[in-house]
Amino acid sequence: MAIKTILVVLSGVPGDETRLDAALILGARFGAGIVALHVKPSPVILSGGMGGEVPASLIEAQQVEIDRNASSIESTARAQAGRIGSSIQWRCEEGDETSIAGVHARYVDLVVAAPDVARDLVFVSASPVMAVPDGTTPNGLRHAVVAWNGSREAARAVRDALPLMEAVGSAEVLVIDPPGNQEIGVDIARWLASHGIKVDVRERLSNGADIGSLLLQEAKTSGADLLIMGAYGHSRLREWVLGGATEDVLDKAKIPVLMSH
Template identity: 40%
Template sequence: MALKSILAAYVGDAAGSGGLMLASHMARKYDAHLTGVVWHGPSPLEHRFHRYITKEVRDAISSREDEIVAGIRADFQSRISDEGLDGRTHFIDLRSDSDFSLASCARRYDITVIGHRASALGRNQFSVRPDVVALRSGKPVVVVPPAFDPAKLGTHALVAWDGKRSAARALGDALHILATKEQVTVLTIGEPPADELGDGPVDLLARHGIRAERLIRPEASGGVAATILAACAETRAGLLIMGAYEHSKFAEDLLGGVTRNILNAAELPILMSH
């Protein structure tokens, strides 16, 4: 899949976030159009006390949010100008009361880049969950750590492969990106899936002209997520590619899981698909 249309979602973090920096880097690298989007639902005050808030107070809250969005738009335009991307960008102000609206928007782009879910004080209504966007949009999402420097992306990517549906989806969604890498590692925790008696993911990549190496590791004491992140650090991978929520998202939220644990601990960008 060629990347020609990138969505960069603002999530309430500080200006100059790693998400926008990486999205700009990708737009230049792939000669793609870049769309900035800011999603925001009701403020915590409005959500909690909506029955008791007067029209004047509601108008004041709306006016303040308009000011915040205007500042975000100005920062976006300034960064776009600095990056030399004028003429192939635009900006969307997306108001809604659920993450689903951003997911619906994301379906219209090749890929969505979102900063880590860390909202500035007083801007919780701008926060979104990138894993939910990936789950509901059906499109790949890149989650970027705060203040990430695209120079650290490097030329090495690691693919977490368990042979299941979401891992296969992530691998397919990442082919165009992997084709630009000098080194690709395909990591499997434990024994390779029994159905890999024929071709495996390394063979698939080779047929796309991508040379990759297979790495098989036992599960470490910290669990699958810790094993994956340790392999990323050991191999100096600058990008992790993985499937999200192979098990129930409800169970992940309730009990924790690989997706949630990696999102909470990763210090490198993660491309995830579901």
């Protein structure tokens, strides 16, 4: 599947510039359009105390500030794109960020978001989600590491990341604690090679060490600028529960992490 539309979620935080840079760079590389989404929070309506109503003027003042902030984010994003001769489609809604971004994610090929947004969004997105930490951009992707355990989630992530890996050209399939004598990385490596990707398979024993930290260590050692992995966990009554390795990677990664669930 080609990457033709990229959604970047701008949450109104300092790292927004990093995420938009990443989306713009990827957009230029794949000839993809960029959709920038900001979800405005709803005004906080606190009790007036003693059964009193909150003055309408306070709610209106909050709304004015929320709208002003959204306009500032839009202006900054358009200017940032304009500096490199690009443009964005701007979308702005009010409500719950994860729910709204999840709906918009159904109509794009890739989502770029902050790690703390990505950890929720990956459960409701129909598209792969790239978590981009502050201060990093996938500028000149050269090498990817695939965290592989043979699961459905890992296979989904690899398939979703295929256009990126074809652009990168080389990848390492990393298997931590392979079961028994099974070489579970061979088949996926063969499939990637059939798409013209130069692939190496590496197996590593954790010896009780933290899996997430090992993934990041191996990615750093191999010089990877992209980590691809399945998001392991489930959602329950809108409480997102990530597997330990996924959570640890999102907390500590210094490179973009592409996830699918």
